[in-house]
Amino acid sequence: MKTPRKRTFEVEDGGFIALVILISLAFAYLLAPYFGAVLWGVVAAIMFQPQTARLAEKLGGRRNLAASLVLLCLVALFVVPTILLGINLVNEASTLYGKLTTGQLDIGKVVHDLQEALPLSVRRFIAQYGLTDIERVRAEFGSSITTGLQAVAGRLLSVGQGALSFIAALGVTLYLSFFLLRDGDRYGLLVRESLPLNPETRNSLVAHFLLVVRATMRGTVVVAVVQGALGGVLFSALGIEGALIWGVLMGFFSLLPAVGSGIIWVPVAIYLFAAGEMGKAAILVFCGVFIIGMVDNVLRPILVGRDTRMPDFVVLIATLSGLELFGLNGFIVGPVIAALFIAVWNQQRDRKLALLEQEAADMAKSREETAAHPS
Missing domain, CATH: 1.20.1440 (de novo design (two linked rop proteins))
Structure with a gap:
């Protein structure tokens, strides 16, 4: 009678493990669209949860207030400067791209001047190995720089066009950060105790x-x-x-x-x-x-x-x-x-x-x- 009970237990245990793995994979798939937002929320909590805990002690155990103050500091120190940097980067990339397309900044001339400034022995070495098609190099190099700046400007501008997704991701990051900063110790203990390791x-x-x-x-x-x-x-x-x-x-x-x-x-x-x-x-x-x-x-x-x-x-x-x-x-x-x-x-x-x-x-x-x- 004992053998069937043991066998039944093993089957049920294996089924539960399979269920845990399946549900975990499904949850990871569910979080995939906001992987970056979740990652940065967890990282922010790992970095600043100890400071939040010490601040809560100084505030008489008011963890909500401590987490809110730390989160406001993170927004002021990291989020706002990053947004301002992105705006200035868009403007500068657009300005530089405009100068390239209008000819105010001639990459081909830069390459030509660089070639003329090379020592005679280096120029002879270039000519010896057939690297004399400077016009093609100028054209390709200038085209590559222009295309690269155009891509950078387009990518940065797409952030503005996808503002709703950016705001949603930022909201997820800040919302998750608040709860992890406030209750990080408790959640960390739950995760630690759930790991199937000694x-x-x-x-x-x-x-x-x-x-x-x-x-x-x-x-x-x-x-x-x-x-x-x-x-x-x-x-x-x-x-x-x-x-x-x-x-x-x-x-x-x-x-x-x-x-x-x-x-x-x-x-x-x-x-x-x-x-x-x-x-x-x-x-x-x-x-x-x-x-x-x-x-x-x-x-x-x-x-x-x-x-x-x-x-x-x-x-x-x-x-x-x-x-x-x-x-x-x-x-x-x-x-x-x-x-x-x-x-x-x-x-x-x-x-x-x-x-x-x-x-x-x-x-x-x-x-x-x-x-x-x-x-």
Whole structure:
């Protein structure tokens, strides 16, 4: 009689697990249209829930007021500046595109001037390998720049055209952030207790996940904002056209290790040298190496810390893949998945080593007992 009951229990248990997986996948599919909004709401809660809890204590336990005040600060510090930056970026991209189409800014002339400024030996090298069709290069390069700016302007303007979707997504983010900031501890405990893992592994992975998210946000967003702001101010001071666009691009490329913001300012410095603007070029190189470049070398280790440092090649591949799969949200999702992948396999290695050590200890104890009580 016991065997059928055990078999029935196993079937029901398996059916419940399948139901849990099915319902979870259906819920994830339901949230897919607002994946970015939910992601940023969760990230905001992870970053600022500890501050909200401390503020609530100072306010006598009024968690609603504390969460509201923190949310208002987030809107003032991040949401409003981002919207204003987007508006200015649209205006500058449109202005630059207009100058290109009307001929006020001739990319072909820039390429021609750069060619004329090259040393004779370099020009001979270009001619030797058949790279002399400068007119075609000028046309293609100018067309590429124009098409790129047109696409950027069109993409940015589409945000305004899809204002209703943007407002809905922003509303979801802020609404979710409020409840997670207010009750984050309770929801975190529910999630932690529901994970089908042993307590030690579960707590370690959850703690590592929170650490990685906070470190990723500090080490990417802060560095990107600082490098982008410094680059934009520097380009503006040097009188380079489209300083805001270049600053935003430098902030974006700072997300990539190894290359970083240098992918923007190095070619500009080369052009300034070739165009005879030695003073501007020297200032750009000096500031690029010793100010913009040092921001990454100094700030990132401080903000990220040693516990979450990953090899640069892992960060690069994870960031690029994340951006490819998830868009702008990928610069968070990619590194977090990579860090959790490493953490899970480190857990597996530690468990295996602990098991081997336990087996070795048991064998040593068995030998000692055999030696103490020989048959």
